[in-house]
Amino acid sequence: MAPSLSTNLPPEQQSASQADRFTRAREVQAVALLEDYVEMIGDLIAEHGEARVADIAERMGVAQPTATKAIARLKREGLATSRPYRGVFLTDDGAALADRVRARHRTVVALLIAVGVPETTAELDAEGIEHHVSEGTLAAFEAYLAQQNRNK
Amino acid sequence: MAPSLSTNLPPEQQSASQADRFTRAREVQAVALLEDYVEMIGDLIAEHGEARVADIAERMGVAQPTATKAIARLKREGLATSRPYRGVFLTDDGAALADRVRARHRTVVALLIAVGVPETTAELDAEGIEHHVSEGTLAAFEAYLAQQNRNK
DNA sequence: GCCGATTTATAGCCATCGCTATACTTATTG
DNA sequence: CAATAAGTATAGCGATGGCTATAAATCGGC
Ligand SMILES: [Mn+2]
Ligand SMILES: [Mn+2]
Ligand SMILES: [Mn+2]
Ligand SMILES: [Mn+2]
Numbered sequence: 020m021a022p023s024l025s026t027n028l029p030p031e032q033q034s035a036s037q038a039d040r041f042t043r044a045r046e047v048q049a050v051a052l053l054e055d056y057v058e059m060i061g062d063l064i065a066e067h068g069e070a071r072v073a074d075i076a077e078r079m080g081v082a083q084p085t086a087t088k089a090i091a092r093l094k095r096e097g098l099a100t101s102r103p104y105r106g107v108f109l110t111d112d113g114a115a116l117a118d119r120v121r122a123r124h125r126t127v128v129a130l131l132i133a134v135g136v137p138e139t140t141a142e143l144d145a146e147g148i149e150h151h152v153s154e155g156t157l158a159a160f161e162a163y164l165a166q167q168n169r170n171k
Numbered sequence: 172m173a174p175s176l177s178t179n180l181p182p183e184q185q186s187a188s189q190a191d192r193f194t195r196a197r198e199v200q201a202v203a204l205l206e207d208y209v210e211m212i213g214d215l216i217a218e219h220g221e222a223r224v225a226d227i228a229e230r231m232g233v234a235q236p237t238a239t240k241a242i243a244r245l246k247r248e249g250l251a252t253s254r255p256y257r258g259v260f261l262t263d264d265g266a267a268l269a270d271r272v273r274a275r276h277r278t279v280v281a282l283l284i285a286v287g288v289p290e291t292t293a294e295l296d297a298e299g300i301e302h303h304v305s306e307g308t309l310a311a312f313e314a315y316l317a318q319q320n321r322n323k
Numbered sequence: 324g325c326c327g328a329t330t331t332a333t334a335g336c337c338a339t340c341g342c343t344a345t346a347c348t349t350a351t352t353g
Numbered sequence: 354c355a356a357t358a359a360g361t362a363t364a365g366c367g368a369t370g371g372c373t374a375t376a377a378a379t380c381g382g383c
Contacts, residue, residue: 034291038232041207044299048200055193072331080190085371104331104379131308134286134315139186140307147196151299155292156283163286224361237341256348256361
């Protein structure tokens with residue numbers, strides 16, 4: 020039997036099957052959009068005190084009904100609330116997710132820059148990469164950055 | 172007007188808007204599946220001399236009709252051909268894409284390991300990360316790895 | 324307070340990517 | 354060579370995430 024994600028071995032000793040890896044990538048992708056919306060709504064609230072649908076759509080680079088539909092999914096998943104013709108708000112869960120996502124985003128950009136990726140390229144690629152960075156990889160990135168700071 | 176991806180500045184001087192970055196991530200995601208299929212079909216042909224639908228589905232971790240549908244898209248995009256109830260074959264374009272994708276995949280895994288990510292975690296995360304690694308980031312990764320090899 | 328401008332919601336369309344159930348074709352075996 | 358097994362294709366469904374067009378609600382200025 021091929022090693023799988025559901026094996027009871029410590030993560031270091033597991034070697035996920037190729038199918039497991041693809042499945043994981045698909046699962047990540049299913050939540051990536053929610054992560055980006057939630058992070059960005061948090062930014063808007065911090066900057067302007069509110070997050071309007073039109074602003075959300077503009078920042079995401081989508082049409083306004085597309086943003087409205089995404090917000091409906093955020094609400095369905097308990098990450099946001101909204102009052103019609105008023106703004107969009109994050110639930111506690113949503114705000115917590117936004118904070119985690121924002122921190123991870125910054126760490127990924129910093130890691131890319133640290134290994135020599137030009138800043139603009141790092142910002143561009145990080146927007147997609149971040150969602151696939153697991154806890155373990157994030158920890159390694161942070162350790163690497165901390166080490167580099169000590170040696171600078 | 173905000174700087175955009177379509178500006179005529181050299182990439183180093185551009186700073187893409189947040190919407191540009193999200194749009195880029197969406198575009199990448201639209202081709203990620205094709206990349207994974209093509210790379211994997213290439214692997215199957217190299218290993219077994221042929222790529223059967225059932226094997227493709229198993230390696231991708233999807234149901235067989237899902238693989239059949241993906242193969243239909245590969246054919247539509249000129250990356251593969253197939254003969255019903257026989258195997259799936261890569262076109263020249265498909266084979267070239269497979270090689271690029273495979274090389275990039277290996278570089279991403281190597282980079283992650285080089286900065287301290289455990290090997291199993293690196294393999295897992297790379298499957299999603301790779302698709303968002305641009306030419307510029309890939310070049311930086313290769314330079315970093317070459318430098319590290321010199322210093323070892 | 325009304326009216327036009329702005330913002331948001333709704334309707335309806337399309338493509339992609341999953342799935343199960345089932346039909347059809349090819350391979351194998353007695 | 355007939356019957357069964359295995360592999361593949363097809364049909365049909367649902368969720369997601371885009372879009373345009375249009376209706377409805379709110380806001381601001383007068
Ligand atoms: Mn992102
Ligand atoms: Mn982000
Ligand atoms: Mn991949
Ligand atoms: Mn890959």
